[in-house]
Amino acid sequence: MSIIKRMAGNAAGEVVDTVRFFAGVAGVWLVIITFLFAPFHIPSESMQPSLEVGDRVLVSKWAYGYSRHSLPLGLGYFVPDSVDLRVFPRTPERGDVVVFRTPAQRRNLIKRVIGLPGDIVEVREGRLFINGEIVEREPIAQRTYRPHSRPNRTVNVTAYIETLPGGVEHPIYEQSDFEALDNAGPFRVPADSVFVMGDNRDSSTDSRVPPNPRSPANGGPGYIRLTEVVGRAETVMFTFKRCREEEGLYCPTGRVWRGL
Secondary structure, eight states, X not given: OHHHHHHHHHHHHHHHHHHHHHHHHHHHHHHIIIIIEEEEEOOSSTTTTTSOTTEEEEEETTBTBBOGGGSGGGGGGGSOTTOOOOBSOOOOOTTOEEEEEETTTTEEEEEXXXXXXXXXXXXXXXXXXXXXXXXXXXXXXXXXXXXXXOTTSOEEEEEEEEEOTTSOEEEEEESXXXXXXXXXXXXXXXXXXXXXXXXXXXXXXXTTSOOOSSOGXXXXXXXXXXXXXXXXXXXXXXXXXXXXXXXXXXXXXXXXTOBO
16 A cells, blocks of 8 residues: 555656646746747738748847737737836837737737838838938849739739838839839828838738728738837748749748848
């Protein structure tokens, strides 16, 4: 009988040790994804060609300080709206790729910061203007790809290198200069917000589209409040390749562990 008791006691001790181990691992994991780094997956073509569907991006949570939306697993949505502050605040720089929360739609999005607080942003016939000055772009290629959302069709785009004020260069796609959002604004960015756009300009619902309170799913994010910014996307850690390697279709490679 004593042997059975000892065996039961040893088994119980092992269970307790195992639970403590996994609780410790979970605690370390929560600390890391809350305060240091977190992964983010790319669900759409809105940031092509910088990011593709299936990419897993590393996001630095500490880059702009912490708010309720820094909490993992969407826990920030359960914190009262009155708790609207940031600890160790820092404003994103123009050209940063940021992940942010959209409280109305209750989901994460990723876009590039185009306008800073106080800026006037406008799009005229497909050309981007910031504070009345046209943003230069240089065509580099004509490309055709299959969109992830409609794989039975193809999309033709012109790839450009766009140079933002301050000298940040990044690639963009344009189907044409006469699409739905190619004339928008002017927008004056509020003091507590930034203006974001997708690099795939004609396939992105971004700050050019205001929120729709009656139907959040059909609206856009509008201006992004600084307290809604989760962090800065640093690089692609790995990717689940989704594009098809077909003759005449563009299927990009070489994004992993490169800057955005």
